[in-house]
Amino acid sequence: MPSATPYRKIIHIDMDAFYASVEQRDEPEYRGKPIVVGGSPEGRGGVVATASYEARKFGIRSAMSAKQAKQLCPQAIFVRPRFAVYKEVSQHIREIFRRYTDLIEPLSLDEAYLDVTEDKLGVGSAIEVAKQIKQAIQEELNLTASAGVSINKFVAKIASDINKPDGLKFIGPSAIEKFMENLPVEKFFGVGKVTAEKMKKMGLHTGADLKTLTEQELTQHFGKVGGFYYQIVRGIDNRPVQPHRETKSMGAEDTFAYDLTTTEDMHEELDKIAQTVAARLDRYQLKGRTVTLKIKYSDFKQITRNQSFNHPVRDADTLTQTAKQLLAATNPEDARIRLLGISVSNFGEQPIKEKKTVIGEQLSLF
Missing domain, CATH: 3.30.1490.100 (DNA polymerase, Y-family, little finger domain)
Incomplete structure (x- = not known):
């Protein structure tokens, strides 16, 4: 577990089915129906940017082909993305964040880390700050967000996904180690399908299994990221919230x-x-x-x-x-x-105009 140094107060905010929720908010006839935001299933077909929770029940997910989504749910309504609207909503969400902290690390349009160790309004409780942010998003934008609260980024991100949609989950210092031990290996940072398969063939199914290996053994089997597994399964993640990340x-x-x-x-x-x-x-x-x-x-x-x-x-x-x-x-x-x-x-300066093509999985825009 982390040392006796003061704990950070980290919140991970993740909007619920962001693009689809905006579409359902703005178009009453979409509410309660399976909505797929992204490319058309006709012709060569596009890609799913995101899907409403009603559509996800059929197995539709981000980055899936629109054709496959149509096969899974023939009654799904396919909607072209309106990125100018999503960006405007995202900017409003970021304004809400700024009421509490300037330490904001955007991951995409609908997702961000916040460090509220010292929040601007003197609330003092990260859980209360998360509640207030969720309430403000609901009242001002008529949208829901899920929040994870913990002492580091990794655990906060995992926590935000536990009670979706409209969830709030706190995992405190004393609960982290047990939580990490019970976590399936595929939930760990950097573990994709291939690595998860490799781990399971080695008999490594949970964090507790990973914990039986030394740092040297983990690095030997999985490279540099093995050192991260060794740390995080013990609840250690010292990565700071970085307000100005530049995508290379x-x-x-x-x-x-x-x-x-x-x-x-x-x-x-x-x-x-x-x-x-x-x-x-x-x-x-x-x-x-x-x-x-x-x-x-x-x-x-x-x-x-x-x-x-x-x-x-x-x-x-x-x-x-x-x-x-x-x-x-x-x-x-x-x-x-x-x-x-x-x-x-080689991105450089990019004045982005209205999009011509539709592709994508849901990312974020804060």
């Missing part, structure tokens, strides 16, 4: 269950990855001038190739075509590829 790059990658050996399979996977990256760029309203392709082969050799543009890009078609061209230059015909990734960087 944004991307996505996938490790495959089997090696890709045909360009057709490689292209299919690049299509999916490009859609995910475009969705994230969309949500953060970012465009970049450099597209990078990452390739890891079956022998774990890894290479990257990139291409820069005179103008910033973020649409899925450009990302896909660029990645395929970069792949072609590596002579993939005889390759066995276990991982592909696409990232965009």
